Every structure is written in C-alpha cells, then in structure tokens.
Amino acid sequence: MKRFKLVLAVLIVVVFLAGNAALADESPYATYEMFREAAMAGEPYPDLPGEGKRLGFANIFATLPFCISVEQDIIKQARLAGFEDSEMIILDNQYDSVIGLRNADIMLSRRPDVFIQFQADAKVNNIVAARFSQAGIPIIAVDVPVPGSPFMGVDNWAVALMGGQKMAELIENKLGGWDNLDLVVLLQMPAGGEVTMLRSEGFAYALTEHFGPEAEDKIVRTDGGMGQTEQAKAAMDDVLAAHPRAQTIALTSINEQTMAGAIASLQGAGRWDTDKLVIITLGCDELGQSQLRDGLTDASIAFFPEKYGEYVVPAACAMMLGQPVPAYIFVENEIITPDNVDEYYPLD
Numbered sequence: 001m002k003r004f005k006l007v008l009a010v011l012i013v014v015v016f017l018a019g020n021a022a023l024a025d026e027s028p029y030a031t032y033e034m035f036r037e038a039a040m041a042g043e044p045y046p047d048l049p050g051e052g053k054r055l056g057f058a059n060i061f062a063t064l065p066f067c068i069s070v071e072q073d074i075i076k077q078a079r080l081a082g083f084e085d086s087e088m089i090i091l092d093n094q095y096d097s098v099i100g101l102r103n104a105d106i107m108l109s110r111r112p113d114v115f116i117q118f119q120a121d122a123k124v125n126n127i128v129a130a131r132f133s134q135a136g137i138p139i140i141a142v143d144v145p146v147p148g149s150p151f152m153g154v155d156n157w158a159v160a161l162m163g164g165q166k167m168a169e170l171i172e173n174k175l176g177g178w179d180n181l182d183l184v185v186l187l188q189m190p191a192g193g194e195v196t197m198l199r200s201e202g203f204a205y206a207l208t209e210h211f212g213p214e215a216e217d218k219i220v221r222t223d224g225g226m227g228q229t230e231q232a233k234a235a236m237d238d239v240l241a242a243h244p245r246a247q248t249i250a251l252t253s254i255n256e257q258t259m260a261g262a263i264a265s266l267q268g269a270g271r272w273d274t275d276k277l278v279i280i281t282l283g284c285d286e287l288g289q290s291q292l293r294d295g296l297t298d299a300s301i302a303f304f305p306e307k308y309g310e311y312v313v314p315a316a317c318a319m320m321l322g323q324p325v326p327a328y329i330f331v332e333n334e335i336i337t338p339d340n341v342d343e344y345y346p347l348d
Contacts, residue, residue, distance in 0.1 A: 028324055029318070029323075029324060029325060029326055030323075031317075031318045031321060031323035032314050032315055032317075032318040032323065032324075032325045032326070033314075034046060035049070035081070035313075035314035035317050035318060036310065036311070036314040038080065038314075039077050039080065039309070039310040039311075039313060039314050040310055042080070043080065044080050044081075044082070045080055045081040045082065045314070045317060048081065048082030049081055049082060049317040049320060049321060050078060050081035050082035050083035050087075050317060050320075051082040051083075053082075053083060053087065053113045053114075053320055054083075054087045054088075054089065054110070054111065054112045054113050055078050055083050055087065055088050055089070055112055055113065055114060055116070055313075055316060056088075056089040056091075056107045056110065056112030056114070056115040056116065057071070057074055057088070057089070057090050057091070057115075057116040057118070058090075058091045058092070058093050058100070058103050058104070058107065058115075058116070058117055058118060058119060059071050059090065059091070059092050059093060059118050060093055060095060060118040060119060060120055060142075060143070060227075061092065061093065061094055061095045061227070061228075062092035062094075063092075064227075064257055064285075064287075065256075065285040065286040065287045065288075066255065066256070066257075066283050066285035066287075066303075066305045067118070067305075069285060069286070069305040069306040069308075070118065070142070070305045070306075070308045070309070071090065072306070072309075073305070073306055073307060073308055073309030073310065074116065074308065074309040074312060074313060075088065075090075075309070076309055077309035077310060077312075077313035077314075078309070078313055080313075081313055081314075081316075081317050089107060089110050089112055091103040091106060091107065093118065093119050093120070095120055095226045095227055095228055097121045097123070097124050100119045100120075100121060100124045100128075101124055101127065101128070104117075104124075104127070104128045104131060104132075105131075108131060108132065108135055108137070111135075111137070112137060113137075113320050114137070114138050114139075114140065114316040114319050114320050115132060115137055115138070115139045115140070116139075116140050116142060116312055116316060117139050117140070117141055117142065117146055117149075118142040118143065118144075119144060119146075120144055120189070120191060120192055120196075120226050120227060121144075121191050121192070121226075122144060122145070122191065122192055122193030122194075122195075122196075123191075125141065125144060125145065125146040125147070126146075126147055128146060129146045129147040129148055129149065133148060138319045138320075140152055140312055140315055140316055140319070140325075141153075142308065142312060143196075144192050144193065144195065144196060145193065145195055150315060150319075150325050150326065150327055150328070150329065151327065151328050151329065152308070152311050152312045152315060152329040152331075153303075153308075153329075153330070153331060154199070154303055154330065154331060154333070155328075155330040155333075156195055156196060156198040156199040156202070157198045157201075157202050158202075158330075158333070159199065159202070159282060159301045159303075159333050160198060160199050160200060160201065160202020160203050160205075160206070161202045161205065161206050162301050162333065162335060163202070163203055163206075163252060163280045163282065163299070163301050163335075164202055164203035164204070164205065164206025164207055164210075165206045165210070166280055166298075166299050166301075166335055167184075167203060167206070167207065167250055167252070167278055167280050168206060168207055168210035168211065170250075170278045170280075170298055170299070171211075171250060171278055174275075174278060174298070175248055175250075175276070175278065178211045178215065180248055181218060181248050181249075181250060182218070182243070182245070182246040182247055182248045182249060183218055183220060183239075183243055183246040183248075183249045183250070184203075184204075184207065184215075184218050184219045184220065184249070184250045184251070185220050185222070185236070185239055185249060185250070185251045185252075185262070186200040186201075186203060186204065186219065186220070186221045186222070186252060186253075187200070187222060187223075187224030187232055187235060187236065187251070187252070187253035187254060187258055187259075187262060188200045188221055188222065188223060188224055188254065189223070189224060189225070189226065189227060189254040190223055191226055192254075196254065199254060199282060200221070200252060200253075200254070203252050203280075204216070204219050204221075207219070220239055220242075220243070222235050222236075222238065222239055223235060224236075224253050224254060224258045224261075224262075225258065227254055227255050227257055227258055228257060228258070228261075229257050229258065229260045229261040229264070230261060231258070231261065232253060232257070232258035232259070232260075232261030232262050232265075233261035233262065233264050233265045234261075235261075235262075236261065236262040236265035236266070237265050237268075237269070240265060240266070240269045240271065246271075247271060247273070247276050248276045248277070249266075249271070249276070249277055249278075250277075250278040250279075250280075251277065251278070251279050251280075252279075252280045252281065252282065253281065253282070254282065255281070255282055255283050255285075256281045256282070256283050256284075256285060256287045256288040256291060256300070257287065259279065259281045259288075259291065259297065260287065260291075262279075263279070263291075263296055274295060274296075277298075278298055279296070279297040279298055280297065280298060280299045280300065280301070281297050281299075281300040281301075282300065282301050282303070283300065283301075283302070283303050283305065284300035284301065284302035284303065284304075284336045284341075284344075284345075285303075285305055288300045288336075289336075289341055289345050292336065292337065292338050292341045293338065293341060295338065298337065298338075299335055299336065299337045300335075300336045300337075301333055301334075301335060301336075302333060302334045302335075302336045302344065303331055303333065304331060304332065304333075304334075307331065308331065311329050311331060312329075315329060
C-alpha cells in the first residue's frame with residue numbers, strides 16, 4: 001500500500017509539473033497567433049469569431065493606392081474570420097481631421113464590437129480614444145497611435161534607419177560621396193505626432209552616423225503636409241526657392257503620394273536630373289512600384305499594405321474574445337529597388 005501511495009504521489013507531481021510547463025510554454029497571445037496563422041494561410045479562422053459580430057474600419061484616405069490595398073485586405077480577412085459584409089462598417093477619413101471626427105461619431109452610433117482606426121491626425125486620435133473608451137468599444141490603431149490601444153503598423157524608426165542607410169550607400173556610390181551632395185530634404189508630417197516624425201528623423205540619424213555630425217548642416221526639414229501630393233509639391237517648391245544653387249539632392253518623404261509632389265516640384269524647377277538625385281520612398285504601394293519601374297526613384301522601403309489585414313483582423317478577433325494582443329504589432333519590411341521590384345511584385 002505504501003508503495004502504491006508513493007507511485008501515485010510521484011504521478012501527481014509529474015502531471016502537475018507537465019501542466020505547469022505547458023502553461024509556461026504557451027504564449028500569452030496564443031489566440032491572436034492562432035488567428036494570424038490562419039490569416040497568413042488564407043484559411044477560415046478557427047470557430048469563425050466574427051460570426052454575429054460587427055467590425056468598424058475608418059480608412060485614412062480610401063482612394064490612395066496604399067489605402068486601397070489596406071482596405072481590400074481587411075475586408076478579405078474579415079470574411080475569413082466570419083464577419084458578414086453587412087456587418088462591416090467602412091468609412092473614409094479623407095486625410096481630414098473634421099471628417100475623421102465626424103466618422104468617429106458615425107462609428108459610435110453603429111456600435112461595432114471593435115474599431116480599426118486609420119487616421120493621420122494624432123490629436124483626432126486622442127479625442128477618439130476618449131470617446132470610444134467611455135463607450136467601452138476597443139480600438140486598434142493603424143500606423144498612427146491611439147492612446148490606450150494596440151498599435152499595428154510600421155516601426156517608423158526601424159524603416160527610417162533602413163532608408164537612411166540605403167541613402168548613405170547611394171550618396172557614396174551614385175553621387176561620389178558626401179562632398180558632392182548639396183542638400184538633403186526630409187518632407188515630414190508633424191500632424192501625425194512623434195511616431196510618424198521618426199519615419200524621417202531616422203534618415204537624419206543614419207546619415208550623421210555614416211558621414212559624421214556635420215551632415216546635419218546639409219539637412220533641411222519641412223512640413224510636407226498630411227500625405228497628399230499638392231501639399232508636398234508646395235513644400236518642395238519653397239525648399240528649392242530657398243536653395244537656388246542646390247543641384248545634387250537626396251530626398252525622402254512620408255509616402256509615395258507626397259514624393260510624387262516633390263518630383264513634380266523638381267521637374268517644374270528645371271532641376272530634374274536623375275544622375276544628381278537620390279530619392280528613397282516609403283511604402284512601395286502600386287504608385288511606389290511604378291515610380292521604381294519608371295526610374296523616378298532609387299529605392300522604397302516596402303510596408304506591404306496588401307498584408308495589413310493579416311495582422312489587424314486577427315488582433316481585432318482576439319480582442320473581441322477578451323484575449324490579449326501585443327501592444328505593438330509591426331509589419332515586416334524590405335528594401336525594394338528597380339532591380340528587385342519584379343521579384344516582390346511581378347507585373348502579372
């Protein structure tokens with residue numbers, strides 16, 4: 001009998017330890033990761049968590065190529081999760097703070113189970129955070145933070161460092177070195193807050209790391225607007241007017257729509273010579289791919305907007321079930337050039 005009790009006690013301890021080990025090995029984000037695995041495989045989510053639920057999404061500007069890709073993938077993934085099309089509330093913030101606030105009120109009145117907010121203005125996001133918190137509706141922020149909500153999007157500092165290091169390489173190899181460069185232009189977006197400012201400040205950091213602190217003497221920062229072509233062109237017009245002798249220029253901006261404006265400014269000023277320019281964009285949406293293929297830009301840091309839904313919809317589903325999701329969900333990035341664009345984005 002004593003021997004039996006001893007064996008039984010040992011078995012209980014073994015089972016207890018094995019159970020604790022299994023719990024220790026399980027990720028705190030297991031539910032999110034389970035849905036994300038299905039999302040990446042393009043398969044229906046386990047148990048279809050979206051059935052009978054309502055999903056809200058406000059796009060930053062629905063007619064831009066980047067935003068079209070984001071919206072299409074969110075819809076695709078929402079369907080895989082079990083959401084009905086009739087239960088998807090999709091609005092367009094149109095890069096406009098007033099419209100963004102109005103859309104937030106519309107969304108509140110529709111009472112989604114979770115709200116995916118893609119809004120450029122950080123101030124608007126603070127107001128929206130307070131209103132939705134009071135209503136008890138969880139938010140997931142896309143690319144621009146919403147206080148108190150998980151963030152899904154770009155690691156802005158990391159991509160800016162990638163871009164800045166590529167810019168330094170091109171200044172060396174294409175322009176013949178820093179001494180041959182007249183100007184570095186950073187078209188920024190202050191309205192997006194500190195996080196989006198990192199998207200350009202990382203370029204400055206990478207350049208000063210490579211060429212020394214005196215590199216700052218050639219760097220010009222200016223407000224390129226809220227991500228639209230016309231605003232960026234006006235900003236670049238002012239920079240070129242202030243630096244009439246600058247011919248060899250390195251340039252980056254918040255996205256490829258703003259870069260289109262900067263390119264138009266250079267062309268209009270008679271300073272468009274690709275042999276004297278280093279242009280690196282961010283996003284690599286359909287417009288960015290065209291810019292690379294047309295020889296307008298030297299590189300783009302890809303954000304893969306066509307995969308945003310694979311990250312954000314699994315997070316939305318986990319939150320609806322009361323399960324934790326990572327505070328920061330960063331997308332993967334790659335440097336795309338005219339030499340490798342067809343590998344990542346085949347023309348067919």
